[in-house]
Amino acid sequence: MSRILLFNKPYGVICQFSRDGMHPTLADYIAVPEVYPAGRLDTDSEGLLLLTDDGKLQHRITDPKHKLPKTYWVQVEGVPDETALQQLRGGVALKDGMTLPAEVRAMEEPAALWPRNPPVRFRQSIPTSWIALTIREGKNRQVRRMTAAVGFPTLRLIRYRIGDWTLDGLSPGLWRQEEA
Structure with missing residues (x-):
């Protein structure tokens, strides 16, 4: 069964788990192994970010041909x-x-x-x-x-x-x- 996490990304957080030394990252908020962002949201944007452990679902969410x-x-x-x-x-x-x-x-x-x-x-x-x-x-x-x-x-x-x-x-x- 695939997992999907819905995260309300605050302003200033970068959409990656690895640290850049300047900004908070997803690792500061989400301690769930093996989930990855399905798409990105700019550092200066806020709101819904989806994360999943299912590569096919991740692709379906982000691929423009699905026009989600x-x-x-x-x-x-x-x-x-x-x-x-x-x-x-x-x-x-x-x-x-x-x-x-x-x-x-x-x-x-x-x-x-x-x-x-x-x-x-x-x-x-x-x-x-x-x-x-x-x-x-x-x-x-x-x-x-x-x-x-x-x-x-x-x-x-x-x-x-x-x-x-x-x-x-x-x-x-x-x-x-x-x-x-």
Whole structure:
């Protein structure tokens, strides 16, 4: 039976078990042998990271041809209008090519949101807002590059869902095991 761990990765943690001497790693939070991350999450991003002991499952989760949807809660600088949201829905031209169309909607700040350490920088004269963005690919820093390309830079990025797995009930730094 395959094991899958759902981990709420805090800001500043790198998605590897080996230490780099500068950042906390998965080893600081997860003392389970023989599990490996199924994908990555940038050091300055937070949220759901899946780990498994099953190589085939790991491949299925990460392989773009399976198009497993990933939903992010994104705090952006400014308030995107319908034109910007429509651009995200249609795909955005990045330096490494067009993104696939995304699902996107404006949302309120998540109710169960935890404080980030360090806090996000705020400017009194520029409002911030939240969007829920679902993609089915994983280009390097894709969500950040997409929101910047339509004029609304990402301030905070939290992966909420991968396929049917969510962060629900998981505080930052905690994990739970589920059947794969």
